Amino acid sequence: MPSLRAMNALHPTLFLVLALTAVIALPGCGAMQRHYEAGLILADIRAGEADSRWKRTRPAPERETVEYTGPxxxxxxxxxxxxxxxxxxxxxxxxxxxxxGRRDPRLVQFAKTLSRAGFRVLAPEVETLTRMDVSPENIRDVVDAAHWLDARDDGEGVGVAAMSFSVATAVLAALEEDGRPHIGWIVGVGGYYDLVETLTYVTTGYFTEDGERRYQIPRVEGRWVVLLTQLDRVPDADDRRLLDRIARERLADPEAETGPLAERLSPPGRAVYALLTNRDPDRVPDLLAALPDGVRDEIKALNLANRDLSRLQAYLLLVHGRDDDVIPWTQSQALKQAAPRGQAELRLVTGLTHVDVDPGVVGAWRLLRAVNRLLLLRDDPPPTPSSANEP
Incomplete structure (x- = not known):
């Protein structure tokens, strides 16, 4: 058991959570230890590069650069x-x-935090993501990484942790014939299921909950980040340069006047711009249909709603913020419902704005439970079916 002095050194919210945890978890020593570890992990994530009890009590991991090829x-x-x-x-x-890329300071700190918890962590460089480009190629990045890491150990399968738009990439990798035997579980934070509905929310703020249309103010930067992810699929080089300039000017200043630049776009470029500046959810299907073929094909390839998830064998631990202003929480709910029964769970958290953490007491408690589930996957991972048992 941690000392009272050690617990007081934590963030006050986490102190309360840990105090409750110590009472609830008394019947099982292993469970109590995981809950306590989860609290220290959350406090360490909050501390970033600063000192924390987690850093002081767990040996620092070793980091090495590795090169490999997958299937x-x-x-x-x-x-x-x-x-x-x-x-x-x-x-x-x-x-x-x-x-x-993989050397982003936030990712490095997160990898060290997880490695202190006993995870051997492989952080692959995903070249397309370094230039703000999400692509079906990313699926192979995940498959190759999982294949290589699994081969280093006993072949019992590995976990994959992904955030935001990369959650779908991880799920698609787990559906691949050569990814399925190696990916045993996935932790996804702030992901999506239906990319069309997600784009509707990013551009208009409207989403569907329990069959009813609802509105929440979306993060203004979201639409311009989405534009940057699709620039490579715009056929005309001049359009790509103009759209890139528009996106970066609007990211720097949401009120920047970009109308004159938009007037110089060709019809395909203008179709992309029209979708990203649209505010009417009823127009989204027609605007999507007018996009250049390359952009439409990309959306189709990355849309989990188009896939048969009954073949998914990886267990899903989904975490989503109710206050998410980039991807609505209903997307993780839809992903959970589409997964095979009993193979996914969803932890909804207040104070988690997309992937930025600032929880209150209730939010911290739910985050702690989510981290505890991650540690349970560490200690008792679901079995990864062999290729001989695959359908």
């Missing part, structure tokens, strides 16, 4: 974080949209 034969590079003590599980950690 595709494509050369890959990644950072491998090895715990300073026992390796208890293997985890592929996928970075998001960041020019720093």
């Amino acid at each position: 595709t034969g494509v050369p890959r590079v990644a950072d491998l974080y090895t715990p300073g003590d026992e390796v208890r599980s293997n985890l592929v950690l996928v970075h998001g949209f960041t020019e720093a």
